[in-house]
Amino acid sequence: MTDLVLDRVSKSFVSRGGMLPVLEGLCAQVERGEVVAVLGPSGCGKSTLLKILAGLISPDSGSVRWRGAAIRGPSAARCLVFQEYSLFPWYSVRRNIGFGLEVAKVARGKVQALVGEWIERVGLSGFDDFYPAQLSGGMRQRVALARTLAVTPELLLLDEPFAALDAVNRAVLQDLLQGLLAESGRKTAVLVTHDAAEAIYLADRVLLLSSRPSAVVLELTVPAPRPRRREQLYAPALLQHVRELEEAVRNLDRLQVAGRIE
Numbered sequence: 001m002t003d004l005v006l007d008r009v010s011k012s013f014v015s016r017g018g019m020l021p022v023l024e025g026l027c028a029q030v031e032r033g034e035v036v037a038v039l040g041p042s043g044c045g046k047s048t049l050l051k052i053l054a055g056l057i058s059p060d061s062g063s064v065r066w067r068g069a070a071i072r073g074p075s076a077a078r079c080l081v082f083q084e085y086s087l088f089p090w091y092s093v094r095r096n097i098g099f100g101l102e103v104a105k106v107a108r109g110k111v112q113a114l115v116g117e118w119i120e121r122v123g124l125s126g127f128d129d130f131y132p133a134q135l136s137g138g139m140r141q142r143v144a145l146a147r148t149l150a151v152t153p154e155l156l157l158l159d160e161p162f163a164a165l166d167a168v169n170r171a172v173l174q175d176l177l178q179g180l181l182a183e184s185g186r187k188t189a190v191l192v193t194h195d196a197a198e199a200i201y202l203a204d205r206v207l208l209l210s211s212r213p214s215a216v217v218l219e220l221t222v223p224a225p226r227p228r229r230r231e232q233l234y235a236p237a238l239l240q241h242v243r244e245l246e247e248a249v250r251n252l253d254r255l256q257v258a259g260r261i262e
C-alpha cells in the first residue's frame, strides 16, 4: 500500500532577485511502513519538501497525496522533527514531551503515564524536570524525538535530526531511532540527512536530489531488512551502497536523469 504520492511537485519562493525555483517536477512515492532517506546539497529544498509533506506549506503545482487524499494542512498524523532543536525553552523535559498530547486533549492522567514511559524509552530518566538549556544537544534531540513519537504519528518526518551532534552521540541516537522505528510497528518515515552512511543504515530506500531547482536524480534500495545492526554497515553489501551514494553526491552535476542502483 502506498502512503505518499508526490506528482510533479514544484515550489518557488519570492526572493530579492525575483522568483527562486526550489523544487521542480519532483515525483516520488513512499510505501506504508517504509523509511525513505532524502539527501541533496544544502539549499536544494529538502526542508521545503518536508514542510510540504507536513502540510505547513503548499506546492505551487503538482499534487501531494497522503493515503489517497490531498494534503491540505497540518495533521497530528504527520509530524515533523525540525532541523533545529525546537523545544520550548520555558518548559521542562516532562512538559515538552507532553505538549503534543495536551494539544490533542489526551486526559491528564494518561499524559503523565505516556510522558513517563517516553522519558524512559529515550533514556532521560532523572531529567524530567530539567529545562532545555540544562540539557546537552543529544538530550535535547531525545526530547524532540519523544515529543513527536508520543503522539503516535503515522508519518514521521525527520529533518537532519542528528546533524548537530558529535559522531558518538549521533551513532547512539541513530540506534535509538532505529529501535523506536522497529518497536512502533511499521511506521512510515521520511528522513532528511547529509550523511550517506546514516541514510543507508536507517532507510529502506534513498532518494538523492539534485541542486536547485531539485528533482530526484538517483534512487537506491538498501538490500537488508530493518532493524539493522551497526556492524552491517561495514559488511560489503551496505558499505558498497554507502560508497556509491557518496560518489553520487560528489558527482551530482553529472547525474541528470533519475538513475537506479540495485
Ligand SMILES: Nc1ncnc2c1ncn2[C@@H]1O[C@H](COP(=O)(O)OP(=O)(O)OP(=O)(O)O)[C@@H](O)[C@H]1O
Binding pocket: 013, 014, 015, 020, 022, 040, 041, 042, 043, 044, 045, 046, 047, 048, 049, 083
Ligand atoms: N520561506 C522562504 N522564503 C523564501 N525562501 C525560502 C523559504 N524557505 C526556503 N527558502 C529558500 O529555498 C531554498 C531551499 O531551502 P531549504 O531550507 O528547503 O533547503 P535544504 O535543502 O533544507 O538546505 P539545508 O541542507 O541547508 O538544510 C533555499 O535557497 C532557501 O533560501
Ligand SMILES: [Mg+2]
Binding pocket: 046, 047, 048, 083, 159
Ligand atoms: Mg534543511
